[in-house]
Each structure stands twice: as C-alpha cells, then as structure tokens.
Amino acid sequence: MNELFPIYVKLDQIRTLLVGGGPVGLEKLEAILANSPRAQVHLVAERIDAQVQELVAGSAGLSASERAFRDADVNGVDLIILATNNPTLNAHIRELARAKNILLNVADKPSLCDFYLGSVVRKGDLKIGISTNGKSPTIAKRLKEFFDDLLPDEIDETLTLMSNLRNNLKGDFQEKVRLLNEHTQDFFTREAYDRKD
Incomplete structure (x- = not known):
C-alpha cells in the first residue's frame, strides 16, 4: 500500500542541497528547475559536468562548489537530494540528514529516501x-x-475561469463548495468533450 503523503514544496522559499554533478545530478537539477525555476539549490560535487555548469550559470538561485562533500554542507539546508554512485558517502549523508531532521532523497535507492521525486x-x-x-x-x-x-491545453483557461468564479462567489464555505462542485460536475465527462468537437 502506498502510504506516501503528496505535498507540493515551494523550493524558492527553502534551501536545497544537491550532491552529485554528473548525468543523474543533471537530471535532478533539470527536474527541479522545470518545476521551480526560482529554486534555491547549492550543488556540491568533486566533478561537475559542463551541462550542469551551464544550468548553474544560467540561474540566479543556483550555486555550485566543485569539491568533495563536507559535513558542513548540510548546515542551514532544508532538503537534500543525492545523485552520487558512492554508497559510503550516501550512507554518511543519510546519517547527517537524520541527525538534523533534513528530508533526504537518494537517486535509485528508495530504501534510503524520505521522499520521492x-x-x-x-x-x-x-x-x-x-x-x-x-x-x-x-x-x-x-x-x-x-x-x-x-x-487539453485549454485546461489552464478553465482554471483561470474557475478561480475567478470562486473569488466572486457569495455565501459560506459549504455553499461555495456546493456551487463549485455543481459547476464542474460534468467537466470531464465524454459528453462534455464531444460537445467541444
């Protein structure tokens, strides 16, 4: 049974540490920036690939240190993502993260993760x-x-209309929920799509 609790994190308001500057680090960094372009990320790796360096150079919220990981790198960090193929280093950082109550993700190691991407x-x-x-x-x-x-690509227009509707509704919370549910009841039915064609 999947007991994960889904949340959406504002990465521009917290500090993230990414350890690893190779292809996996690049993949994680691209995923972060695709979802949170203003994310605050410090990347640490002994060797940083050119593509990773380009991403770091092109984003104000990113910084990088091309050197070995230091225990002090976890100070002041809210979230850690490990993209290394070094099990000893991963285990060490896992212990540091636990001691400081920092959430951790380790690429391709679900058993070491507090959260998944x-x-x-x-x-x-x-x-x-x-x-x-x-x-x-x-x-x-x-x-x-x-x-x-x-x-459909038009879903964003619908979201804007629904936001405007919600902001202009009168009444208590339960009445607003009832009206919004009534308004969206048939939104995803096949008949609704057929009428659009």
Whole structure:
C-alpha cells in the first residue's frame, strides 16, 4: 500500500542541497528547475559536468562548489537530494540528514529516501504528481505521457475561469463548495468533450 503523503514544496522559499554533478545530478537539477525555476539549490560535487555548469550559470538561485562533500554542507539546508554512485558517502549523508531532521532523497535507492521525486504532468497552472511508491519510475513516466496527451491545453483557461468564479462567489464555505462542485460536475465527462468537437 502506498502510504506516501503528496505535498507540493515551494523550493524558492527553502534551501536545497544537491550532491552529485554528473548525468543523474543533471537530471535532478533539470527536474527541479522545470518545476521551480526560482529554486534555491547549492550543488556540491568533486566533478561537475559542463551541462550542469551551464544550468548553474544560467540561474540566479543556483550555486555550485566543485569539491568533495563536507559535513558542513548540510548546515542551514532544508532538503537534500543525492545523485552520487558512492554508497559510503550516501550512507554518511543519510546519517547527517537524520541527525538534523533534513528530508533526504537518494537517486535509485528508495530504501534510503524520505521522499520521492515523482513524474509530473504540467498544463499551465495544473500540476499532477505521479508516484509508484518507488517501485517503477518507468510506469510513472508512461502515465505522465498518457495524462499529458489526454488533458487539453485549454485546461489552464478553465482554471483561470474557475478561480475567478470562486473569488466572486457569495455565501459560506459549504455553499461555495456546493456551487463549485455543481459547476464542474460534468467537466470531464465524454459528453462534455464531444460537445467541444
């Protein structure tokens, strides 16, 4: 049973440490920036690939230290992502993170993770996170592609209209919920899509 609690984190308001500057580090950094372009990330790696250096140079919220990890790197950090293939280093940072109550993600090591980086479907302001509880990133990726194709690009316009409607509704909370539910009841039915064609 998947007992993960889904949350959406404002990475521009917290400090993230990314350890690893190779292809996996690049993948994690691209995912961070795709979802949170203003994220505050400090990257530490003994060797930083050129593509990673380009990303760091092109974003005001990113900084990098091309050197070995130091225990002090975790000071003042809220979130840690490890993208190294060094099990000894990963285990050491895991212990540091536990001691300081810092949430940790270790690439391809679900047993060491406090949280997972799921696949994300984005259509404007709509964001859908997909988790397989760390069991199959490939299935999560396929589901992302499926939902990306399924959801219309116009969904963002609908979200704006719904936001305006919600802001102009009168009455108590329960009445607002009832009216919004009534308004969106048939939104995803096949008949609604057929009427648009």
